[in-house]
Amino acid sequence: xxxxxxxxxxxxxxxxxxxxxxxxxxxxxxxxxxxxxxxxxxxxxxxxxxxxxxxxxxxxxxxxxxxxxxxxxxxxxxxxxxxxxxxxxxxxxxxxxxxxxxxxxxxxxxxxx
Amino acid sequence: xxxxxxxxxxxxxxxxxxxxxxxxxxxxxxxxxxxxxxxxxxxxxxxxxxxxxxxxxxxxxxxxxxxxxxxxxxxxxxxxxxxxxxxxxxxxxxxxxxxxxxxxxxxxxx
Numbered sequence: 567x568x569x570x571x572x573x574x575x576x577x578x579x580x581x582x583x584x585x586x587x588x589x590x591x592x593x594x595x596x597x598x599x600x601x602x603x604x605x606x607x608x609x610x611x612x613x614x615x616x617x618x619x620x621x622x623x624x625x626x627x628x629x630x631x632x633x634x635x636x637x638x639x640x641x642x643x644x645x646x647x648x649x650x651x652x653x654x655x656x657x658x659x660x661x662x663x664x665x666x667x668x669x670x671x672x673x674x675x676x677x678x679x
Numbered sequence: 680x681x682x683x684x685x686x687x688x689x690x691x692x693x694x695x696x697x698x699x700x701x702x703x704x705x706x707x708x709x710x711x712x713x714x715x716x717x718x719x720x721x722x723x724x725x726x727x728x729x730x731x732x733x734x735x736x737x738x739x740x741x742x743x744x745x746x747x748x749x750x751x752x753x754x755x756x757x758x759x760x761x762x763x764x765x766x767x768x769x770x771x772x773x774x775x776x777x778x779x780x781x782x783x784x785x786x787x788x789x
Contacts, residue, residue: 570721608779608780608781608782609722609767609779609782611777611779656721656722658721663775664777665710665771665775665776665777667712667724667727668724669724670714670721670722670723671721672719672720672721673720673721
């Protein structure tokens, strides 16, 4: 069974731009969660989607948004990028709930200049 | 807010040495997960412990869940360079929320 895939793997943007990241979960998994990982803050939960609905949300500003499609694939968008948004963005899928075993993708490394 | 504190934050040891990583909280968790993340990759689940006092072994790795389900430890025997990575603990609260610790960076030198 194929693992979680994320595209692109690397991105370089400038301040003020917006970016869209994509995540394809493991087949049959309906829950997709997004995390931001930085050396200083560790792994921070962004949001979770289940059956195309946002089920949980972390403490991030409204510039961070996401959506999930009927095939469970998910995208997250960050608008008006700031230098502090530079991070590794990880997607994880699980069968039903975020507290179930999560399978992480390799992440997208975003650098904001 | 439930917090999981991991210690130490960074550990650099020689191959063959033993080490223990700790994950502590003042809150009770219904289960606790341990992940390892290698550079350039996402975290990979190593084990889930669910019963207070539970001990699980995965080859040279021994995981223990505290009796009160507020803390956990990961012990590695005879560390190898392949054990290098970031070790994360994550607790599932009684309210079914998932909380991650900040992680322990382990470097095993040959």
